[in-house]
Amino acid sequence: MSRIGAEDHSTFSPVGPKADFSTTAWWLLFGVAAFVCVVVIALVVGAMISRRKAAKVREGEAKGFVMTFGVVIPAVVLAATFALSVAGIAKNAKPSRPAALKVQVVGHQWWWEVRYPDSGAVTANEIHVPLGTPVELQLTSDDVIHSFWVPAIMPKLDLIPGHTNDTWMTVDDAGTYRGQCAEYCGLQHAHMAFTVVAEPEAKFQQWLGDQADPAVQPTTAEERKGYDVLTSGSCASCHTVRGTPADGKVGPDLTHLADRSRLAAETIPNDRGHLGGWIANSQQIKPGNKMPPQPLSPGDLTAVITYLESLK
Ligand code: HEC
Numbered sequence: 180m181s182r183i184g185a186e187d188h189s190t191f192s193p194v195g196p197k198a199d200f201s202t203t204a205w206w207l208l209f210g211v212a213a214f215v216c217v218v219v220i221a222l223v224v225g226a227m228i229s230r231r232k233a234a235k236v237r238e239g240e241a242k243g244f245v246m247t248f249g250v251v252i253p254a255v256v257l258a259a260t261f262a263l264s265v266a267g268i269a270k271n272a273k274p275s276r277p278a279a280l281k282v283q284v285v286g287h288q289w290w291w292e293v294r295y296p297d298s299g300a301v302t303a304n305e306i307h308v309p310l311g312t313p314v315e316l317q318l319t320s321d322d323v324i325h326s327f328w329v330p331a332i333m334p335k336l337d338l339i340p341g342h343t344n345d346t347w348m349t350v351d352d353a354g355t356y357r358g359q360c361a362e363y364c365g366l367q368h369a370h371m372a373f374t375v376v377a378e379p380e381a382k383f384q385q386w387l388g389d390q391a392d393p394a395v396q397p398t399t400a401e402e403r404k405g406y407d408v409l410t411s412g413s414c415a416s417c418h419t420v421r422g423t424p425a426d427g428k429v430g431p432d433l434t435h436l437a438d439r440s441r442l443a444a445e446t447i448p449n450d451r452g453h454l455g456g457w458i459a460n461s462q463q464i465k466p467g468n469k470m471p472p473q474p475l476s477p478g479d480l481t482a483v484i485t486y487l488e489s490l491k
């Protein structure tokens with residue numbers, strides 16, 4: 180998968196109805212503000228040029244001018260833009276048709292747990308959705324307040340511990356769109372990104388089916404060794420690999436790790452080198468994150484990498 184371009188992380192390239200509204204509202208507010216700014220500057224310049232004439236203006240005239248341009252017109256402009264915002268919020272409160280799919284997103288310091296409760300699929304930092312279909316989102320947090328923001332798709336919404344925020348998204352153009360935590364949540368807040376992958380229904384269903392399956396069995400001796408390291412070592416106390424005894428709940432579900440394109444909330448690519456570096460000492464890559472360095476022997480480390488790379 181290619182790296183994501185700026186247009187896939189921008190409010191100015193909307194790919195869904197919610198971001199469409201944000202973009203339209205932004206341009207409208209910008210236009211109104213720019214127009215007002217130009218008018219005010221023109222008045223100031225005008226006043227400077229005809230300074231002497233202004234001194235002769237009678238008191239009543241000045242009052243009328245101030246009332247019109249200082250009170251009435253600003254009130255009308257502000258009321259109109261406020262009404263537009265409220266209308267947009269109301270229009271986007273619900274999708275145009277009922278959502279066909281439910282996705283639960285749980286914020287963690289500093290990664291995103293993604294669950295598809297109807298199929299049992301669980302993944303991290305990568306949300307796949309079918310194209311053009313409203314998706315129900317249930318957002319909550321496991322620790323502090325985070326904020327879910329995908330500029331090209333939808334505005335921000337907080338993930339709050341002990342509370343679920345219901346919302347929805349529809350993506351109309353196929354592609355990969357970057358999202359980011361938008362509420363400061365601690366040391367690695369900046370490395371708490373994710374992607375939304377919008378794909379045609381058939382491709383999505385295939386992906387969802389694959390993610391819902393338990394992990395593949397190790398086939399080679401090296402994979403079996405890696406399986407043993409993962410299930411009997413410390414990894415299992417923090418990570419789940421469905422279909423194995425590893426059922427830790429602290430870190431991301433690793434059942435289909437090899438399907439993800441990046442690791443650690445979009446911080447590093449998912450390849451052999453980065454994977455090894457991450458497991459040996461993730462603190463060097465993402466200082467302060469909740470996975471301590473793992474002092475494995477070189478043989479155990481390569482075996483666990485090989486096993487994780489087989490988890491398609
Ligand atoms: C104390 C808990 C803990 C232990 C023990 C632990 N991890 Fe982690 N692991 C985490 C957390 C938390 C993250 C998420 C870090 C982040 O992105 O901020 C993580 C992330 C990962 C990731 C990246 C997953 C992704 O999708 O981005 C891999 C791979 C991984 N761990 C493998 C391992 C292996 C292999 C072991 C054992 C050798 C291990 N971990 C031991 C907590 C742990």
Ligand SMILES: [Cu+2]
Pocket residue numbers: 325326360361362363364365368369371
């Ligand atoms: Cu954050």
